Amino acid sequence: LNSQTREAPQSNSRIDEDPVTNKKQQELRAGIGAFDDNTEAYQFYGPSSHFSFVQRLYQRIRRQGNAPLNVSRQVPEGLRKWGIERQIFTYGNECSSSKNSVPDGSFLPKELGEAFISAYFTLMHPQGPILSERDVRQTWEALWTGPSYTPNQSKKLAQQKAILYMVLAIGARLTDHEPSSSDAWAQHFYDRAGVPTDSFEETSLLGTHLLLLRAMYGMQIGRPNMMYLYLGHASRSAMALGLHRAQVVAGNNSFLNTLRLTFWTTFYMERMVSMFTGRPSCFVDESIDTPHPTDCQHAEDGSQNIEYAYIRAMAALGKISERIMACHYSPTKPTRVSDLTEVNRVNNECSGALNELLETLPPYLHFFDDKTPIGETWQEVQRICLGATYHIACILMMRPALVYVTFFESKQQAQDSIGDRIDIQRDIKRTVSSAKDLISLVHDGFFNRCLAMRRDGNMVYFIVSACLVLLFDVLDTETTSAHATEVFQEVEKGLKCLDQIDHIGSTTGRAISLDVMKIAKDALKSTEPTTHLGTNLMESFTWLNNEMFDQAPYDSASSWLYNSLEMPSFDYSTVGMTDLFGPNGGADLMVPMAFDMMGQGLQVADGNYIPSQTAPQNQ
Structure with a gap:
């Protein structure tokens, strides 16, 4: 026993001092940059971002597991090949197009x-x-x-x-x-x-609201950089107004409650976009003591939305997300293997905080229970958005394990490199489970609970992120045919959701679903030398067989694809509204x-x- 006790520290010491393993830990915190030759515009996205993960997936498909994430001032190859770059740079599409x-x-x-x-x-x-x-x-x-x-x-x-x-x-x-x-x-x-120039020189509540609305518009057209910039301006405007301090906003009247609503809405949106883009947040939690908004007995403007449990929950998620970002994605945090014990501790604390959050929610926000009675439209909107954000936070907390495995030949080799400090297989299972739960939540909302949510272009980010996690996981050499089939069934559900979304800037949900299909097909092709997953899955999912991916622009979706997915057209009358855009509707x-x-x-x-x-x- 004494001999074993003496040997254990030596083993851990050897792992801690391995410079190659430490280098791989540092690479987990690398982001990507994208450069537009036409305008000389440049944007950076951190390791938690959707774009960085897309490039990671591309490298895994190309078996470039040890390649640096960003090597030159251009659009990374994966984003360019799969058409994702159009979500980064506008190329004047929204402004100059005659249509x-x-x-x-x-x-x-x-x-x-x-x-x-x-x-x-x-x-x-x-x-x-x-x-x-x-x-x-x-x-x-x-x-x-x-x-x-x-x-x-x-x-x-x-x-x-x-x-x-x-x-x-x-x-x-x-x-x-x-x-x-x-x-x-x-x-x-x-x-x-x-946006008046004085919005950046003088502060007012209306000016702050205008900046927030500009950011919300960015959500609907799929422009994360635009969202980050406007939310940054709105955040500083809110703090310049003193909305982060209780001495300014504490009180019982409706105007002060509006101030609190403005601050916590700005706070949660800014924190979420910071997490989605992998960039720093403007807010420092220790500088904030403003109370949360309180529910109203009645709405002065006749609105049904008088309960603010959603805002309070999203604010809590914003605080948890900052801990996740600092622990897993900060470039200044220690990255030696010995530090993973601390990472595991923070993960456990964040998981506990997420579970505690669920216990505070009113029944209409119980996104984790698909038997929850269908509520009013505003309640269902909040239920889906809260649940999707919750699952993304869970994914980003555990996703580094999924990426870390790609630096090695097998999961076991990756596990051996860090000892028992983190259970890689457990974290991967949690990541994949959260991705599946996210897709199921949105699918249930789109097709059963709240058909109006199909019109929210912001849902694209959540759906695509979940699909990419599933495709990343299925690339593992140990993946069985049964597991791959289960994964692709979930991906197909995500594709059906994307097909329902029309408004995402200059493109459509249908076009973005084609991007995901292209990625899925490339992922399957990459497994062919070692497995028969591609052959088996193409028999079950006929949309993987067509060569249109290699011949036509992604925006030119043709009917064969959506017929094969059995995607129904949207019956506008089912939500009690007139289709003003139909051939006979208006x-x-x-x-x-x-x-x-x-x-x-x-x-x-x-x-x-x-x-x-x-x-x-x-x-």
């Missing part, structure tokens, strides 16, 4: 504008309840009184109009079904809102004033809006 411009003389029916506002308050407001619907609709009605009743000299009114334009822009992105026309209006109102969204036979509308004229009256009908 996304609204010319003077175009006509916005009042009914459609109100549909945009309703879409915002149905889907986005529950995720960030910072605005008063009554105030927004009052500003909207003011546009119909004509220019003489809406003087632009008023700075506050100008801010209110900018808020309205952002609500219209986001609402247009959240409105189904034909994306081209609504996206044109979205871009138009986004440009019209602008008038053209951008018709000249001379053809206005619908009643009231707003005509675009030199960047302003002229209310129109009902055109005379022919008898």
